[in-house]
Amino acid sequence: MNARAVQLYVSLLVVALVWLHLFAERFEKNWGFNALAQWPPAGKWALAGLAVATLIPPVNAGLRRLLAKVARAWNAALGRRPRLARAAIVLAALGLFWAFRSNFLPFDSDAMDWIEMAEEGKRFHFKEPLATYTFHLAYRWLSPFGLDAPTTIALVVCLCGAIFVWALLRACETLAEDGAGRAVLFALVATTGMMQVFFGHIETYGPLVAGMMVYAFLALRCLVTPTASVIPAAVAFSVTCCVHLSAGL
Structure with missing residues (x-):
């Protein structure tokens, strides 16, 4: 399959996904692509237009050049002050998670x-012992300051998102040698639908996914670096299983 055919198939797939998101309210919520259902029509169509515009060859070429510059800047920043650069990215992600946290609270869900x-x-709780205990402690410590239970749990989930982003950055640094490769790996994961759980979603999936990413980073480090200890990865896996028993699967 040549490059033009691949580009055509990818473009058709993007257009199909954009169409599904625009008309998601016609489907049941369990289909899972109704993220834009609560957006105003103008906002939905604007986002759809931006997504489709990236398929136009001149726009796509300009976007690639911009991403290449970002990748070089990222590589330079991580090379000079890696900890400071990671901290800036993590704090920016935390701010986004909190600023755009979900306020939707269905009464027929596990959130209640x-x-x-x-x-x-x-x-x-027997299935999510550590997640339940974390929510309990957070509410116990923060309720005297006026935070209610939904806000407290949402804050914990957003903080788990920050941990996830940190572990993802470290995993990208472990797997890729240059800034471009790290940026691509980070973008591939950070643009998936699972990132939605970190936007204040009141559930135990936030701590679970964050723990899995920490374990993935530590396990990858053991595979790439022969001298790395396996103990941190084993501890991360054990803690994640305590967060949610499904982590063992």
């Missing part, structure tokens, strides 16, 4: 259960 458990002081 986590809120009730935090308010009633229930410390553990």
Whole structure:
């Protein structure tokens, strides 16, 4: 398959996905692509137009040049002060997670259960013991400052998103040698739908996904660096299983 055919197929796929998101309200919410359902029509069509515009060859070429500059700047920043650069990216991600956190709270979801458990002081749940205990402690510490249970849990989830971004950055540095490769790997993961759980989604999936990414980074480091210890990866896996038992799968 030549490059033109691949570009055509990818373009058709992007257009199909954009169409699905524009008319997501015609489908049941369980389909999972109704992220724009609460946006005003003008906002939805503007985002759709921007997405489709990236398929235009001149726009796509300009975007690639811009991303190449960003990758070089990223590589230079990480080379000079890697910790400061990572901290800036993590803090920026945390700000986005919190600023655009979800305020949708369906009464027929598990979110109400986590809120009730935090308010009633229930410390553990047999399937998500560490996540439940984290929510309990956070609400116990922050409720005197006026934070209610939904806001507290949302804050914990956003902080888990910051941990996820940090671990993802470290994993990209481990796998890729240059800034372009790191930027591509980071973008491939950071633009997936699972990032939505970090926007204040009141559930235990935020801590679970963050723990899995930390484990993935530490495990990859063991594979790439022969002298790296396996103990941190084993501890991360054990803690993540305590967060949510499905991590063992």
